[in-house]
Amino acid sequence: MNAYSVDHSHDDHHDHGPPPGLMRWVTTTNHKDIGTLYLWFSLIMFFIGGFMALIIRSELFQPGLQIVDPHFFNQMTTMSFWILPFGFAMMLSTLFMDGGGPASGWTIYPPLVLQTGDALPFLIFSIHILGVSSIMGAINIVATIMNMRAPGMTYMKMPLFVWTWFITAYLLIAVMPVLAGAVTMLLTDKFFGTSFFDAAGGGDPVMFQHIFWFFGHPEVYILILPAFGIVSEIIPTFSRKQLFGYSSMVYATASIAFLSFIVWAHHMFTVGMPLVGEIFFMFTTMLIAVPTGVKVFNWVSTMWRGAMTFETPMLFAIGFVIMFTIGGFSGLMLAMTPIDFQYHDTYFVVAHFHYVLVPGAIFAIVAAVYYWLPKWTGNMYDEKLGKAHFWLSTIFVNILFFPMHFVGLAGMPRRIPDYAVQFTDFNQIATIGAFGFGFAQILLLVVVVKCIRGGSRATDQVWEGAHGLEWSVASPAPYHTFSPQPVVK
Amino acid sequence: MAQLNARLSKFGLFGLLAYITSSSAWADWELNLTQGVTDISRDVYDMHMFVLWICVWIGVVVFGAMTYSMIKHRKSRGSEPAKFSHSTLAEVIWTVIPFGILVTMAVPAANTLVRMEDTSDSEVTVKITGHQWKWEYEYLDSGVRIISSLHPDSREAAALNSDVDPNTVDNYLLEVDNPLVLPVDKKIRFVLTASDVIHAWWVPEFAIKKDAIPGFINDMWTQIDEEGIYRGQCAELCGRDHGFMPIVVHATSESEYEDWIQAQLASAEAEAQSADREWAMDELMERGEGVYGTYCVACHQPNGQGIQGVFPTLVGTDLVLNDVGGHINVILNGVEGTSMQAFSTTLNDADIAAVVTYERNAWGNDTGDVVQPSTIKDMRVQ
CATH class of the missing domain: 2.60.40.420 (Cupredoxins -  blue copper proteins)
Structure with a gap:
């Protein structure tokens, strides 16, 4: 492209903003529009997935089967994870097919998953679609970060949120093809007579688990690393103090990403690995506690001797640090192979990963919504409603997930639609918590819609203690954000 | 432990007595891991409690510092933000100390694991x-x-x-x-x-x-x-x-x-000997109902109608009404590529004869067919 055409296109953009109506959203190449689409899509999936989770909790309210049959129950447990990404329509449609939806859990282990009826190829193709979408998105993020930083924005000056996304995008590029390979082997095992995972033909069902978790463990850090970044932006803002240990935060994130590739078999300690394998994966898994601990200590040190205020984003961020750490504690316990044999595939594990992903990842994302919503819409959200949303969510999320530690230790396996009567009390408490938490999320929708429609005008700065380029442009940000480019000193 | 105590006090002295004298292995299971009844299980329990207490103490320190900070370092109390942004010493300390704690956990864990994986000299x-x-x-x-x-x-x-x-x-x-x-x-x-x-x-x-x-x-x-x-x-x-x-x-x-x-x-x-004698239909039906209730009912359902699109019905189909040999063959050898498994090693001749007879006469199938264990025995030989 020559200099003339660059100028020309620039003029074009200044002349007309986004195309009006629906086509704006279909043809857009604007990062803020695409981001908006992603966020709305996620919010809708959050509610659909949450609704399915409530069906599960309703069935588990008391022993005996009242609402759904076991097959449907297993379908729900599978759906609620895979529903989130693209391919959801194809995925959902399998619920109405002959043989029903896939009912093998989100981990889709063979041989069980090969007993799926017509839904299997749809499941696999929807995973392919999600993989393609994730890889494209990740390449876009890596290319943008490498090539399009503002003048003077060196790597070690980037906001931590950008760093965590940079590393997350690399993880996605590394592991999504692995998952695609694994599910394609399932497809050929089922329809083309191969036996990758069938011992009768020389294959090994456990090999699938190794490949799956080589994807699956980095995947859980894909879910949590951006949350680390968000919290590392919010806590300094509301502490009115610089992030403590910026460079150690970057290195800790990179270490966690590296370790994520060599810990996968801790998800499968009971498959009968050789002793040295079990010891290796136990030690590497325990090591993750070190960089994760560094992060938590740094957040606390950022708050230390700051001048804190507690607006909704800060509340969610602090909730994140505390409850994510609780999830980290149970993670440390699970890392230890001999005791993991007791915890494995019980509700203790369910409690663990829900603590790191719900009051962990989801709280951080909600914090981000509140934090950047004024910049997004140009209006301040309703602080009272936001705080109510935080307190209701925090109280109910603990009522929902904390009792799961107890029933897990007491011996309740996960992924069962019905349970022995001695588990009833805690399951009922969890179900009540689930409905409370679910309904509390309607407040989020109310706050977002209310904020889009009006509210007091947001300033450019929005938050007193905020630093970073986004706070130097108008609220809402202009369609092309910066012209001319900002220079970072 | 605290929860356990709270639980006990809730039920008072009688509850406590009942609790101690209870023979049910489940009774003390509701809040914590069981101590179990083997050397290994007690080891595992001790390790679980050890790690749990480490987590509790780390939690007390970290959350304690956070809480103190949230109370003291608020803008509304006139707190002025400090300027520090890193401390190499602090960062080294909180990398090394957790590493040391991990080592104290890892060593006994590895030892127990070695014992758990040693299956030699079994009796x-x-x-x-x-x-x-x-x-x-x-x-x-x-x-x-x-x-x-x-x-x-x-x-x-x-x-x-x-x-x-x-x-x-x-x-x-x-x-x-x-x-x-x-x-x-x-x-x-x-x-x-x-x-x-x-x-x-x-x-x-x-x-x-x-x-x-x-x-x-x-x-x-x-x-x-x-x-x-x-x-x-x-x-x-x-x-x-x-x-x-x-x-x-x-x-x-x-x-x-x-x-x-x-x-x-x-x-x-x-x-094994009963397979050689002649069985009466009533006898086969009674046994067949039991076998069906244990092995078949989960998929084919109490009414024999299965689940549409998942598990086939056994009511009024050609296999069940006419093709005795095929019917027995499906039970003996299963159906490849479906969840119908082969029962030839799971069920004996009398069981299979009984369940085939039962299925051919229950739910209005009423074929009047009686399949003898000896027939199954012969089919196995083929």
Whole structure:
């Protein structure tokens, strides 16, 4: 492209903003529009997935089967994870097919998953679609970060949120093809007579688990690393103090990403690995506690001797640090192979990963919504409603997930639609918590819609203690954000 | 511990007495991991408590510092933000200390793991085979083989919209028809495999859990210190009735165990001979109903109609009304590529004859066909 055409296109953009109506959203190449689409899509999936989770909790309210049959129950447990990404329509449609939806859990282990009826190829193709979408998105993020930083924005000056996304995008590029390979082997095992995972033909069902978790463990850090970044932006803002240990935060994130590739078999300690394998994966898994601990200590040190205020984003961020750490504690316990044999595939594990992903990842994302919503819409959200949303969510999320530690230790396996009567009390408490938490999320929708429609005008700065380029442009940000480019000193 | 105390005080002195004298292995199970009844399980419990307390203390320090900071360092109290942004010393300290704590946890854990994985010098070997959805136990030293599936009382109460209240069923979902009988004070080795999908065998009181994988053999061991009844469940999602294949172990004295083995051998012998005699239809129907209720009902349903699109109906089909040979063949050899498994090793001749007879005469099929065990015996030879 020559200099003339660059100028020309620039003029074009200044002349007309986004195309009006629906086509704006279909043809857009604007990062803020695409981001908006992603966020709305996620919010809708959050509610659909949450609704399915409530069906599960309703069935588990008391022993005996009242609402759904076991097959449907297993379908729900599978759906609620895979529903989130693209391919959801194809995925959902399998619920109405002959043989029903896939009912093998989100981990889709063979041989069980090969007993799926017509839904299997749809499941696999929807995973392919999600993989393609994730890889494209990740390449876009890596290319943008490498090539399009503002003048003077060196790597070690980037906001931590950008760093965590940079590393997350690399993880996605590394592991999504692995998952695609694994599910394609399932497809050929089922329809083309191969036996990758069938011992009768020389294959090994456990090999699938190794490949799956080589994807699956980095995947859980894909879910949590951006949350680390968000919290590392919010806590300094509301502490009115610089992030403590910026460079150690970057290195800790990179270490966690590296370790994520060599810990996968801790998800499968009971498959009968050789002793040295079990010891290796136990030690590497325990090591993750070190960089994760560094992060938590740094957040606390950022708050230390700051001048804190507690607006909704800060509340969610602090909730994140505390409850994510609780999830980290149970993670440390699970890392230890001999005791993991007791915890494995019980509700203790369910409690663990829900603590790191719900009051962990989801709280951080909600914090981000509140934090950047004024910049997004140009209006301040309703602080009272936001705080109510935080307190209701925090109280109910603990009522929902904390009792799961107890029933897990007491011996309740996960992924069962019905349970022995001695588990009833805690399951009922969890179900009540689930409905409370679910309904509390309607407040989020109310706050977002209310904020889009009006509210007091947001300033450019929005938050007193905020630093970073986004706070130097108008609220809402202009369609092309910066012209001319900002220079970072 | 605190929760346990709170629980006890809730029930008062009588509750405490009942609690102490309770023989149920489940009673003290509701909040914490069981201590179990083996050396290994007590080790595992101690390690669990050790790590739990480490986590609690780290939590107290970290959350304590956060809480202090949130109270003291608020803008509304006039706090002025400090300027510091890093401290190499602090960062080295909070990297090294956690690493040291991890080492104190890792060493005993590795030692216990080494002991858990040493299956040598066992005195009794039991082969465990997982099936959808029941367990098969084979005592490799004596050749005794039993099939253990969910107790009919639990199955009845568990049905969708059942009239039976699960609270009225003893050990709901944790009772089986034929428990595994094991001697105490002997090193018992389990070898595990599966016939269809992956299952996992777990009894919390023994602190052992391992996957049963089709086509592969895993092993593990235990040595039970106390006589009693110990219960567990399948711990790997294995399909529709994953939640309905419990494990029950009766741990007995060695002499009781030997008696039980002899009794099993005798009844197996009697069973084998019964295949040669002529059976009456009533006899076959009664036995067939029992076999159907244990092995077939989970998929084909109490009314024989299966689940549309998933499990085929047995009512009024050509196979059931006309093709006797085909019907027997499906039960003996299964149907490849479906969840219909081969029952030739699971069920004996009388069982198969009975269930075929039952299916051909129940639910209005009324073919009047009577299939004799000897027919099954002949078909096996072919």
